[in-house]
Amino acid sequence: MITANELRQKYLKFFESKGHAIIPSAPLVPENDSTVLFTTAGMHPLVPYLMGEKHPMGKRLADVQKCVRTGDIDEVGDPTHHTFFEMLGNWSLGDYFKEESITMSWEFLTSKEWLGLDKNRIAVSVFAGDKDAPFDEGSFEIWKNIGMSESRIAKLPKKNNWWGPAGETGPCGADTEIFYWVGDAEKVPDSFNDDNDLWVEIWNNVFMEYNKKKDGAYEKIAQQNVDTGMGLERILAAVNGFSDNYKTELFWPIIQKIEELTKFKYGEKSDSEHIKDDGQCWVDTRKSMRIVADHIKAAVFMITDGVEPSNTERGYVLRRLIRRAVRQGYKLGIKNNFTAEIAKIVQDLCKETYPEVLNENVLVELQKEENNFRKTLERGLVKIDKYLSNPEGNFFYEKKGDEMGKRQLYFNTDATELIFDLYQTEGFPLEMTLEELKRTGVSFDENKLKERFNELLKKHQDLSRTASAGMFKGGLADTKEETTQLHTVAHLMLAGLRKTLGEHVHQKGSNINGERVRFDFSHPEKMTDEQKQAVEKYVNEAIEAKVDVALEEMSLDEAREKGAEGAFENKYGDVVKVFTIEGFSREICGGPHVKNTGDIKGKFKIKKEESSSAGVRRIKAVLE
Ligand code: SER
Numbered sequence: 001m002i003t004a005n006e007l008r009q010k011y012l013k014f015f016e017s018k019g020h021a022i023i024p025s026a027p028l029v030p031e032n033d034s035t036v037l038f039t040t041a042g043m044h045p046l047v048p049y050l051m052g053e054k055h056p057m058g059k060r061l062a063d064v065q066k067c068v069r070t071g072d073i074d075e076v077g078d079p080t081h082h083t084f085f086e087m088l089g090n091w092s093l094g095d096y097f098k099e100e101s102i103t104m105s106w107e108f109l110t111s112k113e114w115l116g117l118d119k120n121r122i123a124v125s126v127f128a129g130d131k132d133a134p135f136d137e138g139s140f141e142i143w144k145n146i147g148m149s150e151s152r153i154a155k156l157p158k159k160n161n162w163w164g165p166a167g168e169t170g171p172c173g174a175d176t177e178i179f180y181w182v183g184d185a186e187k188v189p190d191s192f193n194d195d196n197d198l199w200v201e202i203w204n205n206v207f208m209e210y211n212k213k214k215d216g217a218y219e220k221i222a223q224q225n226v227d228t229g230m231g232l233e234r235i236l237a238a239v240n241g242f243s244d245n246y247k248t249e250l251f252w253p254i255i256q257k258i259e260e261l262t263k264f265k266y267g268e269k270s271d272s273e274h275i276k277d278d279g280q281c282w283v284d285t286r287k288s289m290r291i292v293a294d295h296i297k298a299a300v301f302m303i304t305d306g307v308e309p310s311n312t313e314r315g316y317v318l319r320r321l322i323r324r325a326v327r328q329g330y331k332l333g334i335k336n337n338f339t340a341e342i343a344k345i346v347q348d349l350c351k352e353t354y355p356e357v358l359n360e361n362v363l364v365e366l367q368k369e370e371n372n373f374r375k376t377l378e379r380g381l382v383k384i385d386k387y388l389s390n391p392e393g394n395f396f397y398e399k400k401g402d403e404m405g406k407r408q409l410y411f412n413t414d415a416t417e418l419i420f421d422l423y424q425t426e427g428f429p430l431e432m433t434l435e436e437l438k439r440t441g442v443s444f445d446e447n448k449l450k451e452r453f454n455e456l457l458k459k460h461q462d463l464s465r466t467a468s469a470g471m472f473k474g475g476l477a478d479t480k481e482e483t484t485q486l487h488t489v490a491h492l493m494l495a496g497l498r499k500t501l502g503e504h505v506h507q508k509g510s511n512i513n514g515e516r517v518r519f520d521f522s523h524p525e526k527m528t529d530e531q532k533q534a535v536e537k538y539v540n541e542a543i544e545a546k547v548d549v550a551l552e553e554m555s556l557d558e559a560r561e562k563g564a565e566g567a568f569e570n571k572y573g574d575v576v577k578v579f580t581i582e583g584f585s586r587e588i589c590g591g592p593h594v595k596n597t598g599d600i601k602g603k604f605k606i607k608k609e610e611s612s613s614a615g616v617r618r619i620k621a622v623l624e
Pocket of ligand 1: 040041042043089163204205206227228229230
């Protein structure tokens with residue numbers, strides 16, 4: 001049995017031995033990019049470098065990156081999909097390309113010195129080619145030369161074998177994917193078929209040589225990059241002979257805790273058999289437990305990186321994850337708050353690798369959200385009861401009794417609006433309404449009801465999509481200029497804050513989009529109006545002075561000696577970028593920044609200053 005940590009270390013050691021610099025994981029919430037909600041892949045924080053900017057650690061990089069992907073949320077519950085996962089990644093920024101990349105992956109997976117996986121259980125796919133880019137003959141030939149039989153090399157279209165861009169525009173390219181047979185070792189099929197779930201994708205090597213533009217066209221970029229990603233959860237399962245990621249140490253203690261809190265055992269019956277709980281519905285305990293484990297783990301990491309449950313953007317994603325978990329817990333018969341109990345196990349499991357998960361907000365936020373949601377559920381149930389007990393309402397109609405004279409209630413499908421309203425205003429899940437109806441003996445046409453409900457949902461989503469379209473439109477490039485200006489402003493503001501309030505002020509977090517900068521910093525009390533004005537003055541003077549923003553690369557020690565500010569210094573590698581605005585600011589940072597403070601358009605204004613958490617204040621500021 002190899003442990004998760006041994007596997008992380010092995011991976012990094014292997015790529016280090018191949019000349020890669022090891023970089024730390026970026027946070028889950030992208031710091032200076034408003035076009036996506038979460039870091040969805042290891043390549044994401046590296047986009048500027050894939051597009052040609054020089055990375056201070058060189059052209060070969062490797063890391064273990066925390067990722068959140070909600071696109072696959074409906075798949076969660078099966079053995080191999082997650083909303084939060086760790087991605088082992090290696091990159092060539094215009095250095096090696098297909099041959100070296102594929103050869104290294106093959107060596108790491110199959111060499112006895114590294115993972116020693118059975119070569120016979122491996123299959124691959126390559127890009128078949130289309131109007132945008134040709135068949136990836138290069139990868140096909142490399143795999144053949146390695147000894148892969150042709151029947152194990154699938155040629156698949158863009159839908160399968162193309163990766164990126166992460167947003168609407170940006171770097172992307174054909175990929176070759178590596179699959180591992182998790183079924184019976186004696187029954188490995190001769191040929192590869194991507195419809196068979198027992199072939200699990202473990203590694204994806206993307207050959208990023210295109211940029212997708214706003215008009216949808218693909219143009220070749222200046223350098224040929226490699227971006228690979230291997231899900232730690234899947235490869236750990238494969239190496240240890242599990243076909244279920246939840247059986248690995250990354251999840252098993254969480255599942256055991258859930259077993260303890262419910263009356264069920266994980267997989268107590270065979271995969272296909274469902275266990276009846278309260279006589280109302282069939283619960284697939286294995287699926288429900290997986291969802292609880294996955295979602296709570298994701299929630300722990302999201303809260304750790306500064307997300308709070310809310311009704312918009314990231315907060316909404318977090319809220320949904322917690323509520324879905326509570327919902328599954330409810331199905332499993334857990335009546336009391338439990339998410340914090342499970343979160344403690346997650347913290348215990350992850351604290352060695354990610355000490356930040358011990359963040360005190362984690363348990364507090366989960367408790368709060370779970371309490372809220374339970375109240376929602378109660379309110380929803382009361383409303384349903386009210387509908388049901390009001391014969392004047394149109395929620396149901398009564399049919400003449402059957403031959404035994406029994407009362408029969410039928411749900412009036414026209415009243416789906418009421419159910420939708422419960423969902424929309426109270427957050428009460430449709431599934432639970434249906435269960436309530438069944439429990440109280442109301443008959444209804446489930447398909448028809450769901451159909452109507454979905455119509456209403458679609459109508460509503462179209463409305464809200466129009467409202468939030470501004471947020472997702474465009475790619476990285478669109479808001480880039482404004483974001484870059486505000487990024488430099490953030491440096492000036494931090495320097496101004498330190499000058500005005502004192503040296504105890506350090507950055508605690510930041511989030512920038514094209515319109516505003518949100519900035520968290522350590523300071524024990526509310527700022528006075530005079531202090532805010534002093535900071536504004538400092539920043540505006542720097543803008544008016546038109547000072548060059550100078551970039552130097554140096555060792556972390558050198559940067560410290562030069563008095564560079566950098567609350568996040570441990571996030572970068574040993575060689576760091578230091579941005580100096582002479583006379584105003586010197587800070588360690590990954591960039592990007594304007595070339596001269598004169599490029600900052602507008603007047604700096606603090607719009608809001610408020611408490612963020614204990615000892616941390618938050619400023620929202622803009623350029624007017
Ligand atoms: N970007 C690719 C992926 O996420 C490879 O790292 O699969």
